[in-house]
Amino acid sequence: MGEMVRNIPKQTKRPYVLAAVMLxxxxxxxxxxxxxxxxxxxxGDLGGFAHYSWVFSAYLLMNTITVLIYGKLSDLYGRKPILTVGVSIFLIGSFLCGLSASMEQLxxxxxxxxxxxxxxxxxxxxxVGDIYTGEERANVQGYLSSVWGISAVMGPAVGGLLVEYVSWRWVFWVSIPLGVLSIIGIWLFLHETVEKKKPDIDYAGASLLTIAISSLMVILVEGGVRFSWTSPQVITLALxxxxxxxxxxxxxxxxSEPMVPLEIWKLRPILIANLVSFTTGLMLIGISSFLPAYVQGVMEKSATIAGFTLTAMSIGWPLASTAAGKLIIKIGYRTTSxxxxxxLVIGGGLFVSIVPSAGxxxxxxxxxxxxxxxxxxxxxxxxxxxxxxxxKQRGITTAxxxxxxxxxxxxxxALLGGILNGQILRYFAEHGGKAGQNLTLDSTNMLLTAEHRSQLSASVKMLLQEGLSHSLHTVYIAVLVFGIISLLLVLLLPKRSNTTA
Structure with missing residues (x-):
């Protein structure tokens, strides 16, 4: 508790800071x-279904690399200025995304x-970890997780309405005023004392990690689609x-100040927690990226309805997080996990068994x-x-x-996008006959809007829908496998829990 007093001055207004953080x-x-x-x-507007996964992969790649840099910088310079820089760049990128005239620009x-x-x-x-004690964090995490529920309801609803009645460009622009408001709140109400020391950023580590992840991502997205798995391009990228x-x-x-301190990986609970975060991250992107395409392309529902199928996931998330705050104190983090x-396994199994008639x-x-x-x-x-x-380590450890x-x-x-693309092409080749020879990945674009679907012949539409459904089924098998791996990893957590650290 003494640590809290030294680092977070009394004038910090915790309720207002929490509100700004939630925003x-x-x-x-x-x-x-x-x-x-x-x-x-x-x-449907810009074309380029073959680049579908790159819209997510490009964002996630830079997010993945910079999260560690920001975590380290926040330990050196304080949370407030570094968060301000990050949010500002995010808002600039959002504004530019809304101006995109092609898939490449996006x-x-x-x-x-x-x-x-x-x-x-x-x-x-x-x-939040800085301004609340160990006992308080479990309950406050429930409040933070409610953000996912609110965003889950508002995101798909607002996104669907903007797409149908205004323009998809506004889905990027709508966050700009909220970002500005959150920055103002942080600067007004958060006061922190940071020990000044000479920065020592591991730029070499950041650069090497960027190259490694970028190479892996290109292989996973384009392997078996643009490049064969044994091609010189794939082999070179792998090396x-x-x-x-x-x-x-x-x-x-x-x-001296590594991007990823290896000593924290020696702590078994943190090691397991990080590995499960990796496998659940695989599951999360597999569902959130491709479920709308299934609901719109195969079930022939609107963007709004497709969005609400994702809403259900993010409603379950905050409800469970709120309950987890209490469960952790009563039964420990291992049993809760x-x-x-x-x-996770039940959800993955349900996705594998889903059929269009399930609606x-x-x-x-x-x-x-x-x-x-x-x-x-x-x-x-x-x-x-x-x-x-x-x-001094909380920023980089959380990051x-x-x-x-x-x-x-x-x-x-990248991986699931590669699986999807490869399976679609294979299905067209094996089941399409002469019609399949003329179909490409971009032909799937035609399924995603009612206007374009109406232009397709019954046989071609059925072929496209069956190909997309079959390919997404393969993706969801992978999602289930990652769910099973997550459960097995949780079983390796130590039985003794400590919720008051």
Missing amino acids: VMFIGAVEATIVATAMPAII IVFRLIQGIGAGAVMPIATTI IGVSTLLLFISQEKRA LIGGIF PMGAAFSSFCVGVGMGLTSTSFIVLIQGSVNW TNMFMRNLGNTVGA
């Missing part, structure tokens, strides 16, 4: 659901947006990825179960991690957990 987290949370909801409309602007997004979740979460990853590990061992792991309600219930699993596990892990380190989830998102968007 900035809302911006980051709503981005996922609102953009996923709008993607079919964006593809991908570039999503890179800029992702650079700023790396600051949002980890620093906002770290601020670059492996070598830079090994160099990164070596660099982290030598660096175990219940969450079971829900949006079937998709929504599957999403809800995954959301419950995410809420129980993520809340348990944040409380566990923040209670394990002091102020490391966020990094692992973002890495899961990044790898998942």
Whole structure:
């Protein structure tokens, strides 16, 4: 408690800071659901279904890399100025995304947006860890998780309405005034004392990690689609990825202020929590990125209805997180996480068994179960991690957990996007006959709007829908596998819990 008094002066107004933090987290949370909801409309306008996963991968790549840099900088310079820089870059990227005239431009602007997004979740979460005690954090995490519920309801609803009645461009612009308001709140009400010291940023580590992840992502997205798995391009990228990853590990061992402190990975609870965050990140992106395409393309529902199937997941998330705050204190983080792991497997299994006749309600219930699993596990892990380190390490340790989830998102968007594209092309080749020879990945664009679907012959529409449905089924099998792995990892958590650290 003495540590709290030294680092967070008494004049900090905690309720107002919490409100500003929740607002900035809302911006980051709503981005996922609102953009996923709008993607079919964006593809219908700009074209380029083959680049579908790159819209998510570009954002997630920069988010994944910069989250660690921001975490380290916030430990050196304080949370307030670094969060301000990140949110500002995010808002600039959002403005530019709304101006995109082509899919290529959108991908570039999503890179800029992702650079700023790396600051949002980890620093906002770290601020809460700074201003609340260990006992308080479990309950406050429930409040933070309510942000996901609010964004889940508003994101798809607002996104769907904007797409249908205004323009998909506004899904990027709507967050700008909220971002400005959150920055004002942080500067007015958060007062922190930071020990001044010479910065020592691990730029070499950041560069090596960027190259390694970028190489892996290109392989996963384009392997088996644009490049064969044994092509010189894939082999070269694999060699670059492996070598830079090994160099990164070596660099982290030598660096005085490493991007990823290796000593925290020696703590078994933190190791397990980070690994599960990675596997659940894979699950999350597999559902949020591709479920709208299934609901609109195969079930032939509107963007608004597709958005609400994602809403169910993010309603389950905050409800479970609120319950987790109390469960952690009563039964410990291990048992709470175990219940969450079971829900992840149930949700994954429901997605594998989903059929078009199940309708949006079937998709929504599957999403809800995954959301419950995410809420129980993520809340348990944040409380566990923040209670394990002091102020000077809390920023980078929280960021490391966020990094692992973002890495899961990044790898998942690329891997599952690659699986989807490869399966669609294979299905057209094997089942399409002469019609299939003329179909490409971009032919799937025609399914995503009612206007374009009406232009298709019955046989071609059926072929496209069956191909998309078959391919997404394969994606959801992968989602289930990651859910099972998550549950097995949770079983490895130590039985003794410590919720008051």
